[in-house]
Each structure stands twice: as structure tokens, then as C-alpha cells.
Amino acid sequence: MLVEGMLAGERAALARLMTLVENRSPAVRAIMSRLHPHLGHAQVIGITGPPGAGKSTLVDRLVARLRREGHRVGVVAVDPSSPFSGGAVLGDRIRMQQHCLDGGVFIRSLSTRGSHGGVPRATRDVVRLLDAFGMHTVVIETVGVGQTELDVMRLADTIVVVLVPEAGDAVQVMKAGLLEIADIFVVNKADREGAARMVMELQQMLQLRPGSGWDIPVVAAQAAHDIGIGEILGAVARHRAASARTPRGLVGGAARRTAELADLLEETLSRRVREALAAAPSDLAAVVDAVQAGTLDPYTAATRILDDPATLARVLASPERNERQS
Amino acid sequence: MLVEGMLAGERAALARLMTLVENRSPAVRAIMSRLHPHLGHAQVIGITGPPGAGKSTLVDRLVARLRREGHRVGVVAVDPSSPFSGGAVLGDRIRMQQHCLDGGVFIRSLSTRGSHGGVPRATRDVVRLLDAFGMHTVVIETVGVGQTELDVMRLADTIVVVLVPEAGDAVQVMKAGLLEIADIFVVNKADREGAARMVMELQQMLQLRPGSGWDIPVVAAQAAHDIGIGEILGAVARHRAASARTPRGLVGGAARRTAELADLLEETLSRRVREALAAAPSDLAAVVDAVQAGTLDPYTAATRILDDPATLARVLASPERNERQS
Numbered sequence: 001m002l003v004e005g006m007l008a009g010e011r012a013a014l015a016r017l018m019t020l021v022e023n024r025s026p027a028v029r030a031i032m033s034r035l036h037p038h039l040g041h042a043q044v045i046g047i048t049g050p051p052g053a054g055k056s057t058l059v060d061r062l063v064a065r066l067r068r069e070g071h072r073v074g075v076v077a078v079d080p081s082s083p084f085s086g087g088a089v090l091g092d093r094i095r096m097q098q099h100c101l102d103g104g105v106f107i108r109s110l111s112t113r114g115s116h117g118g119v120p121r122a123t124r125d126v127v128r129l130l131d132a133f134g135m136h137t138v139v140i141e142t143v144g145v146g147q148t149e150l151d152v153m154r155l156a157d158t159i160v161v162v163l164v165p166e167a168g169d170a171v172q173v174m175k176a177g178l179l180e181i182a183d184i185f186v187v188n189k190a191d192r193e194g195a196a197r198m199v200m201e202l203q204q205m206l207q208l209r210p211g212s213g214w215d216i217p218v219v220a221a222q223a224a225h226d227i228g229i230g231e232i233l234g235a236v237a238r239h240r241a242a243s244a245r246t247p248r249g250l251v252g253g254a255a256r257r258t259a260e261l262a263d264l265l266e267e268t269l270s271r272r273v274r275e276a277l278a279a280a281p282s283d284l285a286a287v288v289d290a291v292q293a294g295t296l297d298p299y300t301a302a303t304r305i306l307d308d309p310a311t312l313a314r315v316l317a318s319p320e321r322n323e324r325q326s
Numbered sequence: 327m328l329v330e331g332m333l334a335g336e337r338a339a340l341a342r343l344m345t346l347v348e349n350r351s352p353a354v355r356a357i358m359s360r361l362h363p364h365l366g367h368a369q370v371i372g373i374t375g376p377p378g379a380g381k382s383t384l385v386d387r388l389v390a391r392l393r394r395e396g397h398r399v400g401v402v403a404v405d406p407s408s409p410f411s412g413g414a415v416l417g418d419r420i421r422m423q424q425h426c427l428d429g430g431v432f433i434r435s436l437s438t439r440g441s442h443g444g445v446p447r448a449t450r451d452v453v454r455l456l457d458a459f460g461m462h463t464v465v466i467e468t469v470g471v472g473q474t475e476l477d478v479m480r481l482a483d484t485i486v487v488v489l490v491p492e493a494g495d496a497v498q499v500m501k502a503g504l505l506e507i508a509d510i511f512v513v514n515k516a517d518r519e520g521a522a523r524m525v526m527e528l529q530q531m532l533q534l535r536p537g538s539g540w541d542i543p544v545v546a547a548q549a550a551h552d553i554g555i556g557e558i559l560g561a562v563a564r565h566r567a568a569s570a571r572t573p574r575g576l577v578g579g580a581a582r583r584t585a586e587l588a589d590l591l592e593e594t595l596s597r598r599v600r601e602a603l604a605a606a607p608s609d610l611a612a613v614v615d616a617v618q619a620g621t622l623d624p625y626t627a628a629t630r631i632l633d634d635p636a637t638l639a640r641v642l643a644s645p646e647r648n649e650r651q652s
Binding site: 028029030032033036050051117148166254257258260261262264265266268269270273274277288291292293294297298299300301302303305306309312313315316317 | 354355359377584587588590592595596599600603618619623625628632635638639
């Protein structure tokens, strides 16, 4: 029902599907199976860079420009949140109010959920929902530049790395792994001191790279003053044209699809493991109790469970009630 | 053999065990089971903050100071590396050469490995190896401030967040989730403009936090000039005394140990899944082929495997040869 509603253009259905996907509901696989024939139309642009680079403002301006050109645009803002409180910064959720009443824009903030890989998985599925919903462009914005953010960026067809003159020297860019993922560099807040030097440093570093058929441009911008936005979108369009024959992003090749199958299996098996340990059925109870009491270390306990096929099978038996619903 | 050698103080054995652990060898569980009785002595200090904050220099100075006080010190530098090349920045591996000939120091760089959660797992086990090896203090340093880095920081007894005046305003600190994990703030490069204002801003933000029995100090430092190092170590010692009764870091309580058991099960199951898909035995081959050819979407394929207990059991059967060796 929700999927049909979403495909028919209902924003409320889209929002509810996003919540299911963000919470990694057991229904995700069934939902995404039904979406699959509708995928592969949106262009996905990733925007990343260190905190304070002005990415939020830049995304605002890109969205406004794309809207003026008639594009329907989805925005996924990936927020880190505290591992302790689970809360996300509210600022991003409300910052793009100017677009809120515009039916051609859909904005979603994703905050970090507990388990490893939760954010890249949720981001992947939210982007696919926006694609199936009919968005021409989906912008993924990350707040930081850690491994999760790099994983998320792999979903994009074109990756824009945003820096500011204050971000430090070339070594810092390399340290954060940004040099190797960037398709386009933007030096934002280019009216600040050191901007010209940073553009030059980046260009010098890029000259040292082995040729790949795409010369990574360095665009100077002042997002707050709407300067450089057209140049960035022009560079994105050129990159898209140059890389049209190399599947990336949401589509990928055979290897990407196999990795995704593995990831989906892992995600469900992980959930079943955690549910089984929480419920601790009879044949697991003794092991779990000993680990909690500290009389058995987790490594030894894991080996006992993994080496006993009967116990393992019971741990991983499908809790049918939960997984079949959709 | 390696474990006995390491416990007897052999650095070469320690290094080889670290390589096994970093590569997530199937032997990890057996190794760590044998180490477990030797754990829980080292104090673990986490150092995090945005790229360019001078963390590497600060760690150098902390190590030098701790060595002068007679501490044996382990350092784990968690480097992000490109998801494409798999390479790590070499700078950090060679930067602490001054300590290399000092038998009381052991330095290890960990780079990001492919799978989700690989770095936090490797870091946890490397820190435990250093603990069992007899280090009094283990310093974990991260390069960035993403989710992986936050996960890694949870291993620490005391978390030091390093900022510089240029890092931007208070909102940026909150965005990166740093406010909620910090036990101690350091404003490094405190001779730069804006340092006093940043110290004040942080103190104001900290006053808004609910009381927790620990007043988070903000220390101004200039690591490059060896200024503030004693103050930081003093704050770490005070934090340790204040939090001695709240198990954290490597030890944790019952909930932490259960989560670790779940994590270890997940890690091995993920490996078995990936090995099974790569080998694609007879009853899996048709599904894997269809996914690779693009005629079956990964979500539907995952459901087919997960809903068939016999197939699932064969996917997850222990490849005894690989996992029993140690």
C-alpha cells in the first residue's frame, strides 16, 4: 500500500517509507524488492567536506538553482549523532525551510543509528526511495569526513568535496581521504585569506595523480553570496557526461550487486543475533548469563555458539512474525 | 606460541599478533580468548578532533611526558584510508621516529579496512594486546571525527577532544557530536587569534549541560611548544579518579559484554556469508548468478536465502580449516 502510494506521488507515503528504512525495519527488503523496477533515473550528487566548510549553505543554493531549472530535487543530510544520547542536531532539519512548501523538493535528515553500517544502508535506501519517487537529482550531504561518510559518498555518481581556506594544508586533505574520492573540489568562502593559495595547492596535488580521463576541477565559490553555484553545477554536468559509461552510484556493476546481497544478508543475520541474545532462549541462556556475569569472556562464548551448528541454527531462525510484515 | 611470546615481552610477537588482529584473521577469537585473563590494567586515553587540530603533535608530547614519568605507553593511530585504494597516509607511521628505539613505547597505525565495523573491532583488539603486553597507558588517536571515530573513542576511559581556534564556532562542535563525548577539551594552538574566545564559548556550552559529577575542563595548549601538556595529563588523572567506579572503556558492564558477544558473532557470520557468496556452492550459484546478471535484485535474493533454513545453514557452515588455525 505504502509503496503504491509513494509511486503515485504521495509525499506522506514517501515519508513513512523513509522512516521504515531509517529504522531498518524488517520490512525493508520487501519494500525495496517492489521498488527495484523503478530505480536508476536520478542523478546522485554527494557533497562532503570537514565541518564548518559551509556545505549546508552550498546545498541550499544548489537546490534553489536546480529548482529554477525545473529539476525535482531530493536532499539527504547525513548527520552524525552522539553515540550516547542518540540525538541529532536539529539545525539541519529546519534550515531549509524556504524549500519546505515546494512540492518539487523533499528533504530528509538521517542520523546515526546504533549498528555498524546502519547509516550507509539507510542512506542507500532513502536515496533509492527518492529516485523511485521521480526526483531528477538527489543530493547527499554529510556533516563530517569519517569512514561512514566515505561509505555514504560511494552512492553518489559525482562527489563534490567542499573545503575552506582555513581547513589547513594539502596534507590534511590527504589525511581525511578526500583527495581520492573527489570528482570536483570546491574552495568555499573564497573571499577569505588563503583561498587562492588553497586552490593552487589543490591543483598542484591533482597534477600528481595518475590520469584517469577526468581532470578534477577546483572551483572557487562563495555559497553565502550565491557565487560559483552555476560553475559547480556545470562541473557536475561535465563529470556526468565524462563518466556515463562507468556505472557507479546506485547502479554499479556485478561486483557491487553481489556486495549488496552480502550486506543485506549480514544486516538481517545481525538483527537475528541481537534479538536472540536479548531473548536468550534456553540453550543460549547459560552462555549469555556467563558473559554478563563476567565468568566467560565474549571471544570464548562466540566460539562456543559458532562451533555448534544446532545452536547457531536456532539463533538465526527467522522470527517470521517480524520479518514478513510489510 | 605467539600469545605466549607476547606475554613474555617479545615485541615481534606483539607486532605479528597485531597484524592478525588488524586483518581480522579467523584466529582472532582464539587469540583473544587466551589473552583475556591478562586484561584490564592499562589506562586508555582517547584523543580525537577535526583534522588539522594538531593531534599528532599533541600525542607525541604526551608520550614523551609519560615516558619521562616512567610509564610504558602504547599508541594506536586510527587512520582513515581511501575506500578506493585501501592505502593509508604514511606520514603518521613515520612521524614518531624519536620514540622508535624506546622499548617502553609501541606505536601502531591502523588503517580502515573494507567491512563496516572493521576499524573499531581491530582497534579494540589492538588496545587489548597492548594492555596484555603490560603498557600502563594506551593512547588512541583518530584522524577525523566521523562515526567510526566515535565508536573507537568508546574504548577509552578518558576522551580528550582537541580543537583549534579555526575549527569554527560552538555549533560545529555540536554537529560533530564532540560535545557529548568529551571528558576534557583542549584548545590547541592557543597562541592563535580567537583562542580565548573559543575557550570561553566551550565553557559556556558546558555550563548548559546537565551536571554529571564531572566538570569538563577546557585546557589551552600549544603542543608544538610543549605548553599545556602537564595540565592535560593532570586533567586525565583527575578524570580517572572521578570515574573510577563507573566501568567504561575496555571493561564495561554486563551490557557491554553482551554487545561484544553479538559483535563477535556478527563478524564471523559476515565473513562466512562473504566467503559463501564468493565460492557460490551449487545451491547458491543460481541466485548469485542472477544477481550478478542483474535479473534478480539483491533484496529479493536476500529474502530467498534467508527464508530457506537449509540454504542458510549451508551458507553459514563453519569453514573449519580457516577458523580453527591459530
